[in-house]
Amino acid sequence: MAKLWEAGTSGEALDKDVELFLSSLAVDSRLLQEDLECSIAHSRMLGKTGILPPEESAAITAALEAMLKEAAEGKLAVDADSEDVHSFIEAELVRRLGEAGKAVHAGRSRNDQVAVAFRLHMKRACKNTAFDVLDAIEAILSVAKNHTETLMPGYTHLQRAQPVTLAHHLLAWCAALERDYSRFIDNMNRLDESPLGSGALAGSGLPTDREYTADLLGFARPSRNTMDAVADRDACIDYASAGASLMVHLSRFCEDIALWVSTEYSFMKLTGRASTGSSIMPQKRNPDPAELIRGKAGRVFGNLQALLVMQKGLPYAYNRDLQEDKELFFEIEDTLHGSLKAFAVLVTSLVPDAARMEDALKDGYLEATDVAEFLVLKGIPFRTAYNAAKELVQICARKGKRLREIDQSDLAEAHQVFAECAVAPDLLTDYLTPTACVARRKQTGGPAPEKTRAEIARLESFIAAQRKA
Ligand code: ARG
16 A cells, blocks of 8 residues: 555554555545645645745646646546555655655645645535525425415424414524524634644744645635644534534424325325335325435434544544544535435425315414403403413313304303403404414514515525625
8 A cells, every 4th residue: 555654663564454444545535636736735835935946846736737637537546555545646646757746745744734635625515515505495485485375383392383374384494594504604714724834733844835825725814723723623523513403404394394294284295206105005105305314314413423522532633533534524514415405305396285284273272372462452461361262262172163163152251351351253253363363473583474475585685695605
């Protein structure tokens, strides 16, 4: 296996099993292009500072650029015997340039090399994931738009609670995803520092220029401390943590969907784009993507945990433990991408059954709070109004009728405040239609159609602005 370092003083070769165990090539060859970009910046810096003669720096830069082009075209075969992608790049450079290629590693170490290539990757990953989140929000909005007046029960404790609309429920998901989006963007901005030039831990005795390489690579600045730069994997934990929050959200949305498409709810159906059949039960349509997204959440939480434990108690600065970071990160990155893509399809494959959802508002006395609020508007203290409404619900339950079917005698039986306020049954029942209940809930964030329509418009322009920025 191509290695950058010499055998130990005893002259013994590294044990084959240990060598295989230590190798990270299978994982970090994913950083091939990023490392080449960073190596090019480093090589240019070596020329600019005079550490290397300009023609030597130019030759190395040109060879690395050729490798980058080949890598982008999928034509650069990574030598499977290399210890890691960083060793491969130097070995390949030497293979191409001979002695001249050996100059590239002046002023850097694999510790800052891996840190900078990984950071460049994470910076892009934050952006890509953030944009996948925007796509998911957009998919939800495309459904919500058509359902600002589609009534359905809102639940607490999985008990029917109050009437809402499907758009309002879907906008609750969007609110969570908007936070997820901002977490990935915050992380991207926070990690925007270049570790390159930090060397093994103490920088370099050569007159390297870290500002220059940071600038070439599009980082906002060099990292503040060379030991921190090679020891730190906070950005990786931040991404994993944002990913964990995102997966919590997606798995909750998916649970909602699984309930909605169940026979028991039958609020919606899923088209064939996002549901599968059973190999034995011909009648079934299963919401498999929803279930698998829910199932994938654990993988992301687990990798976050592994990343935290990987760093806990590590003495400064670099330790080989840190090599575990990339495999854990890539798995999270791929899981988030796959889950978000599938979720966008899933949500746009929902076919809501508006009549069935409205039907679910008939039983369960979801307008009981509104009975109390009707009395509050007549000057009755809320607790008294609450008790009167509760009595009325109990009477209706006893008589097997709905709140919207009450008459004068029910009111009289329930509580004296109804008489005191001269409540006319038909005025009250008009007040209690689900449409009326939803329409008057027009405070910020409420389910009133005018509010959800405004919120959809706000989110649409937010997404457009973010894509432009
Ligand atoms: N493959 C290693 C990693 O991913 C590269 C750094 C090796 N540095 C070292 N001092 N052994 O962490």
